[in-house]
Amino acid sequence: MSRIVYVTRTDHFSAAHRLHSSALSDEENRQIFGKCNHQNGHGHNYKVEVTVKGAVHPTTGMVMNLVDLKEIMRESIMEPMDHKNLDLDVAYFASVASTAENICLFIWDQVVNRLPGGVTLYEVRLYETEKNVAFYRGDIA
Ligand SMILES: Nc1nc2c(c(=O)[nH]1)N=C([C@H](O)[C@H](O)COP(=O)(O)OP(=O)(O)OP(=O)(O)O)CN2
Numbered sequence: 001m002s003r004i005v006y007v008t009r010t011d012h013f014s015a016a017h018r019l020h021s022s023a024l025s026d027e028e029n030r031q032i033f034g035k036c037n038h039q040n041g042h043g044h045n046y047k048v049e050v051t052v053k054g055a056v057h058p059t060t061g062m063v064m065n066l067v068d069l070k071e072i073m074r075e076s077i078m079e080p081m082d083h084k085n086l087d088l089d090v091a092y093f094a095s096v097a098s099t100a101e102n103i104c105l106f107i108w109d110q111v112v113n114r115l116p117g118g119v120t121l122y123e124v125r126l127y128e129t130e131k132n133v134a135f136y137r138g139d140i141a
């Protein structure tokens, strides 16, 4: 039996977006998303925390090398999203609203298959503002 330890890597990225759903009329979009539906969009300085879990390797003392997690996050998060317009530059958001919830799901899908064997993705936590935070732990209703 091995004890399971959780490790988290944090990073930041800046991106523009507009909360808008093509399934709604312009008026419905305005009513639901308010100022966040402004046609010219707005930006956020996002903070993202990726937490993985696993047994501590007896030789390295690591669950995984956080330098490797840093590279996975660079490829999965920074490269596609930093200094981009999420709705225009990230294909995933062409069909879903770029809410904090959906950004969490996008990041989860980007990271989950990049982890080494024996390491499990536990949580993606996204701070859209200091007050608005979403996190996902793989739950399926
Ligand atoms: N469930 C969600 N609701 C909202 C989201 C979201 O991603 N998921 N996003 C937004 C806006 O994009 C953005 O977060 C602005 O929200 P707002 O609360 O106005 O921003 P602040 O926290 O900075 O505003 P305060 O006045 O400081 O509260 C909106 N809703």
Ligand SMILES: [Zn+2]
Residues within 6 Å of the ligand: 017, 036, 042, 043, 044
């Ligand atoms: Zn926003």
